[in-house]
Amino acid sequence: xxxxxxxxxxxxxxxxxxxxxxxxxxxxxxxxxxxxxxxxxxxxxxxxxxxxxxxxxxxxxxxxxxxxxxxxxxxxxxxxxxxxxxxxxxxxxxxxxxxxxxxxxxxxxxxxxxxxxxxxxxxxxxxxxxxxxxxxxxxxxxxxxxxxxxxxxxxxxxxxxxxxxxxxxxxxxxxxxxxxxxxxxxxxxxxxxxxxxxxxxxxxxxxxxxxxxxxxxxxxxxxxxxxxxxxxxxxxxxxxxxxxxxxxxxxxxxxxxxxxxxxxxxxxxxxxxxxxxxxxxxxxxxxxxxxxxxxxxxxxxxxxxxxxxxxxxxxxxxxxxxxxxxxxxxxxxxxxxxxxxxxxxxxxxxxxxxxxxxxxxxxxxxxxxxxxxxxxxxxxxxxxxxxxxxxxxxxxxxxxxxxxxxxxxxxxxxxxxxxxxxxxxxxxxxxxxxxxxxxxxxxxxxxxxxxxxxxxxxxxxxxxxxxxxxxxxxxxxxxxxxxxxxxxxxxxxxxxxxxxxxxxxxxxxxxxxxxxxxxxxxxxxxxxxxxxxxx
Numbered sequence: 001x002x003x004x005x006x007x008x009x010x011x012x013x014x015x016x017x018x019x020x021x022x023x024x025x026x027x028x029x030x031x032x033x034x035x036x037x038x039x040x041x042x043x044x045x046x047x048x049x050x051x052x053x054x055x056x057x058x059x060x061x062x063x064x065x066x067x068x069x070x071x072x073x074x075x076x077x078x079x080x081x082x083x084x085x086x087x088x089x090x091x092x093x094x095x096x097x098x099x100x101x102x103x104x105x106x107x108x109x110x111x112x113x114x115x116x117x118x119x120x121x122x123x124x125x126x127x128x129x130x131x132x133x134x135x136x137x138x139x140x141x142x143x144x145x146x147x148x149x150x151x152x153x154x155x156x157x158x159x160x161x162x163x164x165x166x167x168x169x170x171x172x173x174x175x176x177x178x179x180x181x182x183x184x185x186x187x188x189x190x191x192x193x194x195x196x197x198x199x200x201x202x203x204x205x206x207x208x209x210x211x212x213x214x215x216x217x218x219x220x221x222x223x224x225x226x227x228x229x230x231x232x233x234x235x236x237x238x239x240x241x242x243x244x245x246x247x248x249x250x251x252x253x254x255x256x257x258x259x260x261x262x263x264x265x266x267x268x269x270x271x272x273x274x275x276x277x278x279x280x281x282x283x284x285x286x287x288x289x290x291x292x293x294x295x296x297x298x299x300x301x302x303x304x305x306x307x308x309x310x311x312x313x314x315x316x317x318x319x320x321x322x323x324x325x326x327x328x329x330x331x332x333x334x335x336x337x338x339x340x341x342x343x344x345x346x347x348x349x350x351x352x353x354x355x356x357x358x359x360x361x362x363x364x365x366x367x368x369x370x371x372x373x374x375x376x377x378x379x380x381x382x383x384x385x386x387x388x389x390x391x392x393x394x395x396x397x398x399x400x401x402x403x404x405x406x407x408x409x410x411x412x413x414x415x416x417x418x419x420x421x422x423x424x425x426x427x428x429x430x431x432x433x434x435x436x437x438x439x440x441x442x443x444x445x446x447x448x449x450x451x452x453x454x455x456x457x458x459x460x461x462x463x464x465x466x467x468x469x470x471x472x473x474x475x476x477x478x479x480x481x482x483x484x485x486x487x488x489x490x491x492x493x494x495x496x497x498x499x500x501x502x503x504x505x506x507x508x509x510x511x512x513x514x515x516x517x518x519x520x521x522x523x524x525x526x527x528x529x530x531x532x533x534x535x
Contacts, residue, residue: 003103008100010116014092017120017403018129022215023417025130026422026446029295032132033422034060036083038068039153043078047221053445054477057227060236063219064174065134066458071160085345087136091129094140094319095120101147102323108330114203114271115326117399118272121320123351124265126406130414134174135312141171143319146183150291153187153199159205169215176235182316183223186298194290220302220434257309265311266318268402271343273321275330286327295320330394338391345386348398349379352405360411367412372454374408420523423447427497436495438485440510441503443477443527456480458497458512482512495530 017425028038038053051058051066068086076082098119103112117126128135145167152160164183171179191199223231227376263270276282276437283289303313332340378401385397418423423444428449430437437453446457456478480488489495497516499507501524507513516528 003100006109007096007100010113011092011096014095014116014120015088016490017407018088018091018126019081021086021410021415022088022130023079023081023409025084025402026415026424027080027132027417027449028418028421029423029444029446032083035065035069035132035134035451037071037445037449039066041080042066043070043073043106045054049219050226054448056476057230058476059223059227059231062173062235064170064177065137068137069132079335080482083132084470087131088129089127090140091136092150094125094136094143097144098181098319098322098326104151105323106286106327108151108327109331110333111323111326114395114463115323116331118156118266118269118325119318119322120260120323120400121399122265122269123267125318128312128315130410130488133312137317137337138171138175138179138357139316139319141167141174142179142183142316144172145179146186146295147319149187150288152204154204156202157498158204158207165204165212166215166484169212169414172212172216174365175477180216182299186295187304189298190291190294215300226510233433253307253309255304257303257384258314261311262300262314262317263400265315266321268348268398269322269325269344271347272325275340275343276321276324279328279331282324282328289324292320292324332457333392333395338386341386341391342396344394344398348382348402352402355405355409355415357411364416367416371408371412375407378402378405413468422523423498423525424450426520426521426525427451430496431494434494436489436492438480439494439499440499440507440512442500445477446499447498454478455498456485458482458485460510482510485503486512486515489530491532493530495533497528499526499528501526 027033034053038051038058041052041055042048048067048070049063051061051063068187069083072082072085073079076085099116100111103109106112111209126491127140145164148160148167149164151157152164162514166181168183171183173179191197223235254483258515263274268272268326275295294312299317300314303309306313306485322334329344337471351488352375356371359371380395381401382398385391423446427450428448430453432452435453435456437447437451438458439455439456440449443457445452456482459479459481461481462482495516496519506525515531517531518526519529520527
């Protein structure tokens with residue numbers, strides 16, 4: 001079977017893992033709803049240049065993710081499945097590419113399969129494959145860009161360089177300047193650390209940057225031509241420079257943030273990944289070891305130095321770690337040692353056990369019981385293979401069992417959790433037309449997505465003149481004072497307000513509370529309706 005056919009089969013298998021159940025996952029607040037709503041407004045407005053939200057322009061992210069979701073809406077309709085479809089497809093593409101690249105790099109189909117299994121079933125990767133954010137798309141473009149650029153350095157073929165610069169351009173259209181800056185930093189670090197100075201003359205720099213510019217520059221140029229400095233100041237200033245220099249969440253700005261988070265993100269393969277990086281035989285067996293270790297190291301160190309920390313920032317580091325893990329396990333399969341496989345079995349059983357035990361705190365009893373059953377069965381099978389069965393089957397067994405457990409976890413856990421973080425259920429109680437909808441306290445963008453109403457956030461008059469923080473530009477939802485909303489809806493019984501449970505006490509102390517009465521309570525949210533006084 002040709003490598004292309006096998007790669008395509010890997011892609012299809014990954015799709016089968018990532019796409020099911022997406023139709024049942026409500027769009028959640030606060031992040032997913034922003035992307036889903038922006039793509040929806042782009043599609044409905046017919047303006048495919050300028051992202052917008054709540055009826056106004058929004059310069060939070062470049063346009064690629066919105067294009068992809070909007071195209072998916074055109075194909076499947078404006079649904080949860082459509083909104084999650086691009087992440088699933090690009091995640092499957094990353095798994096297939098990992099198989100292809102590992103196969104080419106190590107001349108081993110088995111290494112390719114093992115690398116694909118590690119990547120596909122890693123905790124963070126499998127979660128983000130179902131989420132409506134930029135990371136799965138960025139992961140694909142940045143991984144392809146760096147991988148084929150390395151092939152260009154090794155094989156000195158212009159074809160690889162062209163693909164590398166084009167995909168870097170697509171990464172910049174997905175996330176911004178980091179799509180070029182970080183791959184460039186990784187390549188430069190590799191050359192400097194390995195002292196292969198001659199590689200500086202083989203970067204295909206000028207023609208490569210021309211290819212990059214043809215892909216990345218037009219949209220940015222048009223946005224500047226249409227929106228001027230507002231686009232530059234908001235996109236480059238607030239969402240790029242400020243994130244790097246000012247901590248959006250100061251308590252997370254600690255040096256060890258990613259050194260703790262990243263090992264957790266690659267569960268259940270953490271032990272194998274650590275062993276692969278420390279493996280002297282693997283280091284001696286391949287001359288690709290330096291590139292595959294410098295790649296994740298630069299990503300983790302780079303974001304450690306940034307002021308703003310997010311769990312997904314070092315997500316692209318999983319790709320080279322998956323390849324190293326696949327190569328390490330392939331070498332281990334050539335031996336008859338059983339004990340080293342405990343580095344896989346131990347974390348895998350621990351991973352399954354922690355998730356199963358933790359589920360009882362947030363899942364219905366029936367769902368938790370189902371998860372417990374799958375967890376016990378999976379752990380028992382893994383331990384039996386480790387100590388009694390054919391231990392060389394452990395990588396495939398672990399991948400298959402973790403995949404089954406993950407899909408059970410999605411069904412039993414992720415869907416209920418998503419429901420609790422979404423306004424989908426509560427807005428079903430709002431009339432489809434001729435109603436007024438507002439929000440008090442924590443804002444729910446998903447309510448705007450599902451209801452179709454432009455929903456203001458209600459604030460006290462005293463809040464209007466408060467000094468805004470440096471991050472206030474992120475929040476573009478419309479606002480209205482309680483007094484203004486009272487005057488506007490005085491004689492309108494089709495006026496509704498969404499209030500989350502944690503905002504109930506503050507809501508009861510407002511001047512509006514006496515004029516509204518509760519009509520629904522779902523997923524930690526109350527829906528209040530206007531009470532009309534009888535003359």
